[in-house]
Structures are given as C-alpha cells and as structure tokens.
Amino acid sequence: MTTQTQDMQAREKQEVNGTSESTMSGRTFSPQVDIFEDDHALTIVADMPGVPSDNVSIDLKEDVLALVGTPSLSIPEKEEVVLKEFESGKYFRQFRLSEVVDQANIKAHLDNGVLRVTLPKIGPAKPRKVPITEG
Amino acid sequence: MLIRRVDSWPLEHELSGFTEFDRFRRDLGLLLNGRQSQFRREEPPAGVFPLLHVTHDHDNFYVRSEVPGMTLDKLDVSVTGRTVSISGERTIPSENEHVRYHRQEREAGKFRRQFNLPSDVDSDHVQAKYRHGMLMVVLPKSESAKPRKIMINS
Numbered sequence: 001m002t003t004q005t006q007d008m009q010a011r012e013k014q015e016v017n018g019t020s021e022s023t024m025s026g027r028t029f030s031p032q033v034d035i036f037e038d039d040h041a042l043t044i045v046a047d048m049p050g051v052p053s054d055n056v057s058i059d060l061k062e063d064v065l066a067l068v069g070t071p072s073l074s075i076p077e078k079e080e081v082v083l084k085e086f087e088s089g090k091y092f093r094q095f096r097l098s099e100v101v102d103q104a105n106i107k108a109h110l111d112n113g114v115l116r117v118t119l120p121k122i123g124p125a126k127p128r129k130v131p132i133t134e135g
Numbered sequence: 136m137l138i139r140r141v142d143s144w145p146l147e148h149e150l151s152g153f154t155e156f157d158r159f160r161r162d163l164g165l166l167l168n169g170r171q172s173q174f175r176r177e178e179p180p181a182g183v184f185p186l187l188h189v190t191h192d193h194d195n196f197y198v199r200s201e202v203p204g205m206t207l208d209k210l211d212v213s214v215t216g217r218t219v220s221i222s223g224e225r226t227i228p229s230e231n232e233h234v235r236y237h238r239q240e241r242e243a244g245k246f247r248r249q250f251n252l253p254s255d256v257d258s259d260h261v262q263a264k265y266r267h268g269m270l271m272v273v274l275p276k277s278e279s280a281k282p283r284k285i286m287i288n289s
Contacts, residue, residue: 051267083189
C-alpha cells in the first residue's frame with residue numbers, strides 16, 4: 001500500500017507555563033509554527049484554530065516578537081459535553097529575532113486559523129504594533 | 136513513551152482506519168488500564184486527527200474540531216445513522232526553494248476519523264460550517280432519539 005502523503009496525527013496542545021503572560025486569564029497554549037527565511041524576509045506561520053483576525057495581536061519590542069491569539073469559540077451553557085478531547089484557550093508564543101527587521105513593513109495575514117507574519121529584513125528597531133488583515 | 140488510554144465508547148473509531156502500530160498501542164492501552172471506558176473521556180485516542188469536542192442539547196449534537204488551514208474542497212463530512220465521518224487532506228503550500236527552514240512544526244497529510252454518536256441523527260438536516268480554522272457540525276437528533284416527557288396519570 002502506498003500513500004503519497006503521510007497520515008496526520010493529533011498532537012496534544014502544548015500549554016504555556018511562564019511568567020511572561022501572567023496578565024492573561026485562562027489557559028494558554030503554544031501554537032505550532034513554521035519559521036523560515038530567505039534573503040529578503042523572515043516568515044513565521046502559526047496554527048491558531050478558532051481565532052478571528054480581530055483577536056490577534058503581534059507585538060515587536062526590541063528584538064522580541066510576541067504573537068497572541070484569542071479564539072472566539074465559546075460553548076453555550078445549555079450544551080452538555082459528550083466528549084472533550086481538546087481544550088480551548090489563548091495562543092501565545094514569542095520569538096527572539098536574530099536579525100534587524102523592517103518594522104514599518106511587517107505584514108500579517110490570518111486565513112482559516114493560520115497566521116502568517118512576514119518580517120522584511122533590515123531596518124531600525126522601534127516598538128510598533130502591527131495591524132492584521134483577514135482574507 | 137507516553138501511552139494513552141485508547142478505548143472507544145461512546146465514540147467508536149473505525150478499526151480499519153488504524154495501522155498495525157496504532158492497533159497495538161490501542162490494545163496495550165486497554166491492557167495497561169484494564170478497565171472499561173468512562174463516559175466523558177478527556178484523553179484523545181492515540182494516532183487520530185482531528186481532535187473532537189462533542190456536545191449535545193435537547194435537539195442537536197454539536198461536533199467541533201480544530202482543523203486550521205484547510206480548503207473546503209479538501210474537507211469532507213458525512214453522516215449515516217449515528218455515524219459521523221470527518222476526512223480530508225491538509226496541504227501546506229511549499230515556499231520558494233530559496234527559503235531556509237528554522238522550524239517546521241506544522242503537519243500536513245491525510246486524515247480520516249469516524250465515530251458514533253450516542254443516538255441517531257437526522258442526516259438530511261446536518262449542517263457543517265468551517266470558520267477560522269474550526270469545523271462545526273450541527274446534527275439534529277432524530278425524533279425517536281429526543282427525550283420525551285411522559286405524562287403520569289394518577
């Protein structure tokens with residue numbers, strides 16, 4: 001039997017236990033990410049299922065990039081649980097950037113629960129909040 | 136190695152969907168735990184994707200699942216009787232060949248999950264919605280499966 005693609009397996013969500021997000025309430029999970037770069041930009045792709053674009057914040061301070069996503073899902077109280085295999089909670093992950101990026105041109109895009117942040121290389125380092133587009 | 140308990144009631148997984156190794160893990164899980172399953176299991180069974188959150192109220196079952204980054208043509212939901220099947224293929228578009236990966240944690244591949252709900256559903260009126268990477272399926276209970284209030288005569 002040959003299959004071209006590998007079968008997917010569920011991975012347990014990794015919960016974040018740290019001091020840096022003590023201001024957030026509820027459980028916090030670390031999203032799975034792909035990080036890659038070419039000569040022009042560094043790109044981070046993160047899986048954040050259940051998160052609408054309004055609920056994502058991307059902050060770059062000094063050389064630390066922080067991604068936070070809050071899912072919009074809430075289970076109505078009248079529903080009774082039959083089976084619960086995953087927990088919902090905020091997504092949080094931060095990265096230390098090894099290169100200076102062009103902060104004015106950081107682009108972020110959220111599509112079906114996948115956040116893609118593109119950080120063009122070279123530029124001065126100033127704190128800046130990044131707006132999100134959805135599509 | 137973490138061995139999860141993998142018994143299967145009330146949501147039964149299709150055995151044929153398991154590889155030999157998954158079956159082995161499943162058997163081992165049963166052996167190690169040596170007891171019958173509980174109703175509200177929190178631990179997901181080994182080797183399955185996607186994970187499910189199933190709830191119900193008087194009229195419907197609700198199945199929610201986290202499947203980020205799917206396209207609708209690659210996501211299928213089908214229902215027969217009380218059996219729900221969710222299948223699809225997640226593809227991660229390849230980047231240009233000049234990129235260097237520092238981290239690659241996101242997975243791509245085919246998946247199929249089949250499970251039984253505790254009672255029959257009206258398969259003609261099932262609705263599925265995919266939004267923000269979450270799949271939500273609403274399955275109306277069949278009339279015979281709904282709780283009925285019985286008048287008690289004195």
